[in-house]
Amino acid sequence: MEKIAQRCIVCELERSDGIAICEQFICERCEQEMVNTDVQDEKYPFFIHQMRRIWLRKDA
Template sequence: MERVAQRCIVCEEERTDGIAICEQFICQQCEQEMVNTDVQDKKYTFFIHQMRRIWLTD
């Protein structure tokens, strides 16, 4: 079965592997980076901001 590319809500790249949360796609690369990012890292704030888009997107 062929996977369909979807736009990641975090990096906005078209990818085929990842997860869906509330019908919003997060690619595997971003998922892995998010779970391995320390809360003190500046990128953590970026991930929080992008994740908020899940609830703001129709």
């Protein structure tokens, strides 16, 4: 069974492996990077901003 590529809400690249949260796709690479990013890391606010987009789209 072939997986369908979807646009990741974090990196905005087309990928086929990942998870869906509230019907929004997060690729496996971004998921792993977010899970392993410390709150003190400079990239942490970027991930928070991108994840907020899920809730904004959900409410739209």
